Amino acid sequence: MSNLVPLTIVKGAGFEHIPLPNGENATVADFHTTRTKTSDGPTHVTSGFYKIVAGPARPAHYTFEEAKYVLQGQVDILDEATGVTHHLVPGDYAFFPVNSKVQFSTKSEGFAFYVVTRPVKTPHPNLQGREEDVTKPKSRL
Structure with a gap:
């Protein structure tokens, strides 16, 4: 039983009120990241929300x-x-491998949940500072 690892639960990570930066029609809001230990070494698994409204296409490489x-x-x-x-x-679901090149747009607005293999880039405005490092053992009382 000592090999078991507890779950991480984040409550209240709503996507409805994510502000768009001035002059922008799209934004990401990372709400949690975990530094994991994989067979290839440490990496990050970060999740959050994507918001887009009508406007110019948003390129991503x-x-x-x-x-x-x-x-x-x-x-x-x-x-x-x-x-x-x-x-x-x-x-609907989409997967973007390394070296994908896309342009995001919408004629109205859209919200999506995402999971990425990178550290936090833009913290969710209500949940800043949520980073967890599972590569370091936690002390248990």
Whole structure:
């Protein structure tokens, strides 16, 4: 039983009120990151929310992996490798491998949950400072 590791639970990580930076039509809001120990060495697993409203396309060239799941609205993704634009709606999922190059857009607005293999970039405004390092043992009382 000593090899068991406790779960991490984060309550209240809402996505409904994420502010957009001035002059921007899209933003990410990382709400938690865990530094993990994998067979390839330490890495980060970070999750958060993506918000986009109508406006110019937002390019992204991935240097990490990401999985995105649409919760509300619509998120359009132009895959530059194929030239195909995917129209994702609630319940749709997309995976972005390293070296993917895409453009995000929407005609209205969209919200998505994501998981990425990178450290925190832009903390969720209500949940800053949530980082956990599972590579270091925790003291137990």
